[in-house]
Amino acid sequence: MARPFKTQRDPQATPRRPKTNFTKLEADPNAPPEPTQRLHKLLALAGLGSRRDMEELIANGRVTVNGAPATQGQGVTQHDIVRLDSRPVKLPFVAELPQVLIYHKPEGEIVSQDDPEGRASVFDKLPKVKNGKWIAIGRLDMNTSGLLIFTTSGELANRFMHPRYEVEREYAVRIFGELTDGQMTQLKEGIELEDGPANFDSIIPQGGEGANHWYQVILREGRNREVRRLFEAFQLPVSRLMRVRFGPVNLPPRVKRGSMLKLEQKEVVGLLEWADLPVPSAPLRQLTQREKLKATTVFTPKVRKQRISVLDRVPRTDGEPYSKKPSAARKDAPKKPAPRKNENRRVRQTSDLTAPAMQKKSDRNRGRG
Numbered sequence: 001m002a003r004p005f006k007t008q009r010d011p012q013a014t015p016r017r018p019k020t021n022f023t024k025l026e027a028d029p030n031a032p033p034e035p036t037q038r039l040h041k042l043l044a045l046a047g048l049g050s051r052r053d054m055e056e057l058i059a060n061g062r063v064t065v066n067g068a069p070a071t072q073g074q075g076v077t078q079h080d081i082v083r084l085d086s087r088p089v090k091l092p093f094v095a096e097l098p099q100v101l102i103y104h105k106p107e108g109e110i111v112s113q114d115d116p117e118g119r120a121s122v123f124d125k126l127p128k129v130k131n132g133k134w135i136a137i138g139r140l141d142m143n144t145s146g147l148l149i150f151t152t153s154g155e156l157a158n159r160f161m162h163p164r165y166e167v168e169r170e171y172a173v174r175i176f177g178e179l180t181d182g183q184m185t186q187l188k189e190g191i192e193l194e195d196g197p198a199n200f201d202s203i204i205p206q207g208g209e210g211a212n213h214w215y216q217v218i219l220r221e222g223r224n225r226e227v228r229r230l231f232e233a234f235q236l237p238v239s240r241l242m243r244v245r246f247g248p249v250n251l252p253p254r255v256k257r258g259s260m261l262k263l264e265q266k267e268v269v270g271l272l273e274w275a276d277l278p279v280p281s282a283p284l285r286q287l288t289q290r291e292k293l294k295a296t297t298v299f300t301p302k303v304r305k306q307r308i309s310v311l312d313r314v315p316r317t318d319g320e321p322y323s324k325k326p327s328a329a330r331k332d333a334p335k336k337p338a339p340r341k342n343e344n345r346r347v348r349q350t351s352d353l354t355a356p357a358m359q360k361k362s363d364r365n366r367g368r369g
Helices: 039-045 053-061 156-163 179-191 228-232 265-274 289-295
Strands: 063-065 083-086 100-105 134-137 145-151 171-178 191-193 196-198 202-209 210-219 237-244 260-262
Touching: 039 053, 039 063, 039 083, 053 063, 100 237, 100 265, 134 156, 145 156, 171 228, 179 191, 179 202, 191 228, 196 228, 228 237
Parallel strands: 145 237
Antiparallel strands: 063 083, 100 145, 100 260, 134 145, 171 210, 171 237, 191 196, 202 210
């Protein structure tokens, strides 16, 4: 029996869809309202910036909720569609365990994302993080080394840095000279600086060689160059300054200068409990053997290209579709010069190759099989 010909489908014909008799469910008026969360808080938890920055974005009209411009202090639910510059944003309604990174900062790097001079920044070496951004807990000036903590939680960073919590900071200081007992007592009681009184909670001599002496100091605030200015008040310049502890986090000896270490999940939970912050109720994610080995391994970061912050991104005009192609502003940006072609370069010709010489046979072997 011959196989019948297959009928050709008309491409212009409208496809027939199965009919459905779904009935739309009516909302229960007696049901309790779904709890809402503050929009600027969720945007900050998503890693788009601080809460103050998110409030600025909302005030500028760059954030919409269900197609309408968002307002200050507005609450949203999981069913609301939130967009930033017409781009959909996934909000973390369910709290996730933040990430914490320890970095042994060397001298010569600044703790800033925007530097007009183009100097080396600690943010150039941070690994990529999904749905968030790294926040530096405290700052260290360019000539100071030691412990620097990064986290993806703005609340945890605020718990470390805000002056009202008075979190201890411990430094190892090397000065050119030596303090007297009276000067050490005066540094504990407090001296007057340009921006107000300041003092050390503790100062312990650690010995030294020649004219250089080491001291271990502890203070509970982080004003600009405060440790250096306290010693300079007695005409004792600081030749080396290194932070070794910030709150409950110590700089591990195995984390050498320029290396990083990512804290394990249990250690992050301990930090949240120390900061009196809510710990996510979800169980800890089970790590693979490779992830467990990588989590406890000290690594040396590599410089990578940083992405553009949403605060620096130029908002698109109304009606402009979302596209991954570069915008007009990015197209107008100066491009890297193309590599110059070497005009004196000469392409090798066939005539340049020497012909292979004929192999000569000796009379001894000629004619022998």
